[in-house]
Amino acid sequence: MALVVMKFGGSSVADADKMKLVASRVIAKKNAGNKVVVVVSAPGDMTDKLLEMADKITLSPLAREMDVLLATGEMISISLLAMAIDAMGEKVVSLSGYQAGILADINYTKARVKKVNPNKINSFLSENNIVIVAGFQALNSKCDITTLGRGGSDLTAVVLAVGLKAGSCEIYSDVDGVYTTDPRLIKDAKKLEYISYDEMLEMAGSGAQVLQSRSVEVAKKFGLEIHTRSTFSKNCGTIITSEERIRRKKMEELLVSGITFDKNQAKFTIIDLPDTPGIAAKIFSSLAKVAINVDMIIQSAAVNKKSNISFTVSREETKKTQIELDKIVSEFKDSQVACDEHVAKISVVGIGVKSNVGVAGKMFEIFHKKEINIKMISTSEIKISCIVDEMDMVKAVEELHKEFGLSKKK
Amino acid sequence: MALVVMKFGGSSVADADKMKLVASRVIAKKNAGNKVVVVVSAPGDMTDKLLEMADKITLSPLAREMDVLLATGEMISISLLAMAIDAMGEKVVSLSGYQAGILADINYTKARVKKVNPNKINSFLSENNIVIVAGFQALNSKCDITTLGRGGSDLTAVVLAVGLKAGSCEIYSDVDGVYTTDPRLIKDAKKLEYISYDEMLEMAGSGAQVLQSRSVEVAKKFGLEIHTRSTFSKNCGTIITSEERIRRKKMEELLVSGITFDKNQAKFTIIDLPDTPGIAAKIFSSLAKVAINVDMIIQSAAVNKKSNISFTVSREETKKTQIELDKIVSEFKDSQVACDEHVAKISVVGIGVKSNVGVAGKMFEIFHKKEINIKMISTSEIKISCIVDEMDMVKAVEELHKEFGLSKKK
Numbered sequence: 001m002a003l004v005v006m007k008f009g010g011s012s013v014a015d016a017d018k019m020k021l022v023a024s025r026v027i028a029k030k031n032a033g034n035k036v037v038v039v040v041s042a043p044g045d046m047t048d049k050l051l052e053m054a055d056k057i058t059l060s061p062l063a064r065e066m067d068v069l070l071a072t073g074e075m076i077s078i079s080l081l082a083m084a085i086d087a088m089g090e091k092v093v094s095l096s097g098y099q100a101g102i103l104a105d106i107n108y109t110k111a112r113v114k115k116v117n118p119n120k121i122n123s124f125l126s127e128n129n130i131v132i133v134a135g136f137q138a139l140n141s142k143c144d145i146t147t148l149g150r151g152g153s154d155l156t157a158v159v160l161a162v163g164l165k166a167g168s169c170e171i172y173s174d175v176d177g178v179y180t181t182d183p184r185l186i187k188d189a190k191k192l193e194y195i196s197y198d199e200m201l202e203m204a205g206s207g208a209q210v211l212q213s214r215s216v217e218v219a220k221k222f223g224l225e226i227h228t229r230s231t232f233s234k235n236c237g238t239i240i241t242s243e244e245r246i247r248r249k250k251m252e253e254l255l256v257s258g259i260t261f262d263k264n265q266a267k268f269t270i271i272d273l274p275d276t277p278g279i280a281a282k283i284f285s286s287l288a289k290v291a292i293n294v295d296m297i298i299q300s301a302a303v304n305k306k307s308n309i310s311f312t313v314s315r316e317e318t319k320k321t322q323i324e325l326d327k328i329v330s331e332f333k334d335s336q337v338a339c340d341e342h343v344a345k346i347s348v349v350g351i352g353v354k355s356n357v358g359v360a361g362k363m364f365e366i367f368h369k370k371e372i373n374i375k376m377i378s379t380s381e382i383k384i385s386c387i388v389d390e391m392d393m394v395k396a397v398e399e400l401h402k403e404f405g406l407s408k409k410k
Numbered sequence: 411m412a413l414v415v416m417k418f419g420g421s422s423v424a425d426a427d428k429m430k431l432v433a434s435r436v437i438a439k440k441n442a443g444n445k446v447v448v449v450v451s452a453p454g455d456m457t458d459k460l461l462e463m464a465d466k467i468t469l470s471p472l473a474r475e476m477d478v479l480l481a482t483g484e485m486i487s488i489s490l491l492a493m494a495i496d497a498m499g500e501k502v503v504s505l506s507g508y509q510a511g512i513l514a515d516i517n518y519t520k521a522r523v524k525k526v527n528p529n530k531i532n533s534f535l536s537e538n539n540i541v542i543v544a545g546f547q548a549l550n551s552k553c554d555i556t557t558l559g560r561g562g563s564d565l566t567a568v569v570l571a572v573g574l575k576a577g578s579c580e581i582y583s584d585v586d587g588v589y590t591t592d593p594r595l596i597k598d599a600k601k602l603e604y605i606s607y608d609e610m611l612e613m614a615g616s617g618a619q620v621l622q623s624r625s626v627e628v629a630k631k632f633g634l635e636i637h638t639r640s641t642f643s644k645n646c647g648t649i650i651t652s653e654e655r656i657r658r659k660k661m662e663e664l665l666v667s668g669i670t671f672d673k674n675q676a677k678f679t680i681i682d683l684p685d686t687p688g689i690a691a692k693i694f695s696s697l698a699k700v701a702i703n704v705d706m707i708i709q710s711a712a713v714n715k716k717s718n719i720s721f722t723v724s725r726e727e728t729k730k731t732q733i734e735l736d737k738i739v740s741e742f743k744d745s746q747v748a749c750d751e752h753v754a755k756i757s758v759v760g761i762g763v764k765s766n767v768g769v770a771g772k773m774f775e776i777f778h779k780k781e782i783n784i785k786m787i788s789t790s791e792i793k794i795s796c797i798v799d800e801m802d803m804v805k806a807v808e809e810l811h812k813e814f815g816l817s818k819k820k
Contacts, residue, residue: 058496075478076479082475
């Protein structure tokens with residue numbers, strides 16, 4: 001009998017009717033001849049409500065106590081879902097993360113899973129129960145409740161699927177898979193049948209919030225296929241799997257899987273920096289100290305012992321960054337800081353990027369043809385990102401989506 | 411260093427401001443040189459909200475899952491209170507009922523505490539922590555979460571005080587102690603300085619909801635004094651202790667500690683029942699089968715082989731009781747059922763009742779003088795209860811309160 005891990009996100013258990021729908025999907029899966037372990041998130045906006053409650057008490061809450069507080073949301077979900085399944089006549093039992101044998105390290109609010117002890121779940125499964133496990137939470141070596149960070153329920157599902165040697169891991173949410181680009185912006189965006197772990201990671205980093213990145217990393221490490229799909233439809237979603245399996249499954253290889261974009265960007269350039277060792281380190285360690293997260297960084301080659309450094313930050317960090325840079329730059333004669341708040345990042349993601357040298361060239365060609373000015377370029381194994389003027393963003397995404405053959409019509 | 415257990419009810423932790431007030435009271439207690447263990451209930455109407463959520467899923471929820479659901483309320487309280495105490499600069503740690511070593515039997519939703527393992531709490535106390543424990547919840551031998559029934563947080567406080575050999579147990583709520591009668595009805599009701607366990611039990615049974623009855627029983631068994639007082643005032647409340655200690659402390663003995671009343675009563679009388687063995691058993695076991703809780707029962711002496719039985723039930727059970735009785739009585743020739751929905755129960759409670767034969771006589775004399783008709787009488791060790799017309803209730807309570815010397819003015 002195959003073992004399936006099904007994970008349902010907060011929007012799938014937001015009210016009683018949705019909870020009952022989830023219960024019927026779970027029971028259908030069992031009736032199809034599977035052992036079923038279900039992982040659930042906190043209902044709807046419960047986690048935000050709990051955070052608000054804490055905010056009213058203190059703005060610097062104890063991390064240990066924050067975990068106790070946040071873990072309650074998933075406890076509400078597991079008990080209600082178990083009641084719903086029982087009311088439909090199936091044997092069911094709910095387990096907290098700690099009862100389920102999910103053991104984590106000592107970091108509160110962002111604990112890392114160290115081990116899964118599957119005995120208790122296996123014992124309940126062998127008694128013909130559907131087992132419901134609270135996502136997002138674990139037990140540490142002090143027997144404290146810890147949580148796994150935002151999106152941690154995805155990780156719970158993945159580590160359970162690995163630990164229980166499940167045949168499949170299905171992640172249900174209110175979106176029906178991973179798209180070639182955001183369908184809210186581009187109408188003929190297409191649902192992908194497959195995507196590789198690395199592509200998925202690049203897509204998530206570029207703002208496509210389908211799956212928590214750490215859970216994708218763990219799935220990759222253990223070769224676990226994830227099927228991400230919609231709670232509210234019977235259609236297949238997108239399978240996240242290894243490059244090899246994708247290559248084997250596809251006759252014709254897609255160069256590019258998706259186009260991502262992010263408007264929440266501001267670009268800084270420091271002009272005429274002295275070209276001496278340690279300058280970059282000084283700038284970026286100063287920014288790190290005040291918790292400014294820097295994204296793309298480009299340093300130009302030195303001319304006349306002077307060089308320029310450009311980088312991007314989140315737009316809400318603009319002011320803070322400006323203040324910090326003014327301090328640093330005041331130490332260097334002739335250096336100046338320029339800021340451009342009206343930029344967007346556009347990325348082409350695909351396992352074809354590394355094997356096919358033409359992808360970057362094609363991207364730049366498309367931009368050139370449409371008179372889109374590229375302000376910065378950065379590349380990784382399977383991604384090419386460009387910073388452009390935010391006015392050009394939609395046009396750029398549309399053109400790339402069409403020209404790389406991602407549209408439905410094709 | 412003395413150990414104090416402080417318990418705060420739901421209305422004391424209903425919002426952030428109240429939570430902070432509780433935090434400051436707890437810290438003051440510690441600064442006065444005590445080790446402090448705090449027990450908290452779920453905030454405000456949280457438990458009712460959770461029950462509503464379950465109601466929307468199913469009307470017959472699994473008891474095990476109900477416990478998982480209900481236990482979340484107290485988890486929210488302990489974490490928020492711990493944050494508040496930490497924000498005020500004191501070392502603090504929160505523990506669920508199961509982490510705190512409160513072990514219970516296998517009955518879900520109304521588990522009985524079997525044992526308290528104080529090691530974890532003691533270890534945190536020895537590291538100078540204020541320890542906050544979630545009330546109402548425990549761990550059973552299957553490592554499941556269970557709850558102790560409504561009002562179970564009182565019981566948590568009492569069993570912890572006993573298990574930790576605490577010097578005192580303080581139960582805080584929004585009322586400032588036990589009164590001679592309900593101060594909302596009788597303006598010059600007086601707060602009692604002391605009350606015995608047995609009196610407290612009779613008061614609670616008569617509708618004075620200050621403390622959960624089981625917690626009073628356990629306190630009595632182990633000779634633990636309970637100080638019930640207000641969260642929102644520094645005044646002393648009422649000490650619940652043994653008769654012996656009260657007698658030792660008081661020069662002049664009070665005959666009566668309080669007058670309780672309950673309007674939520676309906677009286678049934680079955681007239682002309684055949685006087686044969688087993689009739690009463692038949693009637694009351696039939697009522698028990700349909701979960702009708704019978705309060706006072708009186709059977710008249712038989713005359714001409716016929717006798718009458720009267721009893722009271724909660725007023726909301728009137729219809730159900732009528733239907734059930736009609737069925738039973740149809741089997742007996744000549745028997746009839748009469749119902750009076752407009753009655754109230756008035757009780758005089760006091761350890762003086764058993765030692766002083768005059769209390770009952772005085773009560774009846776007062777009723778007679780005020781022309782209050784007594785419809786039923788029932789007595790226990792320390793309580794005399796009468797059923798009267800509900801129209802006479804207020805007058806009866808006023809007169810008894812005055813005549814037994816309970817008013818403030820005296």
